[in-house]
Amino acid sequence: MAETYLADLKTDRSVDDPEFDTKDMQEKISKLGKVLSHDATKLTLACKSPRKPADGIKMITEISNTFFRLVGFYNTIPKQAGKTYKEAFRAAVRDTLLGQIALCNSFSDEPKKEFMVPTAVLWETCKMMETQMPVDNRAAVLKQWKTMQETLADAKSEVHDVADGDAGGFDDDEDEEMSPEQIAVAKQCAQLVDLVVFIYVKIERRCIKEADCLLCDQLADAGRVLGDETDVLVSQLYDSDAETIRAKYIKEYVDKALALIQAAQKVSLPEEHAKWFEMCSKKLQEIATKKD
Structure with a gap:
């Protein structure tokens, strides 16, 4: 049953419903998360000895019915609700499955596995479904944005460690000192990441809350791409020579950052904030072309 539903989640149904109520969907999924949590508790009791197999079969049937409703509700989410919103619900249903x-499996395998650990994991996932599902696409993007910013904060800390010469394990040799050229390019990357961190903060505070559903998704997509590129850029400080980083990785990083700014500039903003993004575009390119 669960594996069939997992396969079903991979099918992207193009549903069209302009009247779809995202808040109502959140409430339905929240209630089903609570039901599923209780079902999981009943299942663990029904499958423990000396209970009869019929007790376990009854609870599996009830859980199957709950998942049938979960997947059914998920499949009613239309494109108008937003890609990020729909993905949040898809991930929640997938994780519960x-x-x-x-x-x-903890009850069916021989020898018997410890069932309390998977039960606790399922309870935690159900709790998340009860309390943390987004009310609309904007809320889904804001939640995802917070995660991106946490990742960026880690990358910022790491790139500054390298730029300050504290690069333990640099070139797989803890005793090898960085060359002046390597330090210079690391400082260049640190400046870029610093500016990108400010751009993410500005977009969170000024753009996402003003953007429509489509623009929210565009910001989320561009933000994810730039976040991934940040990890690539910082990792290359350990593996590539300075000129390769400047010619390839810094260029690619700035291109992704400019793409995020372009998405932000589609939002209707007061003139002072629009000018701030224009300034950031120029500053990114200035840092990228600078050679110490």
Whole structure:
């Protein structure tokens, strides 16, 4: 049952419903998360000895019905609700299905596995479904944005460590000192990441809350791409020579940052904020072309 539903989630149904109520969907999924949590508890009790197999079968049937409703509601989410919103619900349903599979396997495998761990994992996923599902696409993007900013903060800390010469394990040799050229390019990357961190903060405060559903998704997409590129840029400080980083990775990084700014500039903003993004575009290119 669960594996069939997992396969079903991979099918992207193009649903069209201009009247779709995102808040109502949030409430329905929240209630089903609570029901599923209780079902999981009942299943663990029904499958423990000396209960009869019929007790376990009854609870599996009830859980199957709950998942049928979960997947059914998910499949009614239309494109108008927003890509990020729909993905948040898809991930939640997927995680509960995976948790249910793990729980069932703990009872079916020989020798018997410890069932309390997968039960606790499923409870935690259900709790998240109860309390943390987004009310609309903007809320889904803001939640994802917070995660991106946490990742950026880690990258910023790391790139500054390298730029300050504290690059333990640099070139796989803790005793090898960085060359002046390597330090210079690391400082250049640190400046870029610093500016990108400010851009993410500005977009969170000024753009996402003003953007429509489509623009929210465009910001989320561009933000994810730039976040991934940040990890690539910082990792190359350990693996590539300075000229390669400047010619390839810094150029690619700035291109992704400019793409995010272009998405932000589609939002209707007061003149002072629009000018701030224009200034950032120029500053990114200035840093990228600078050679110490």
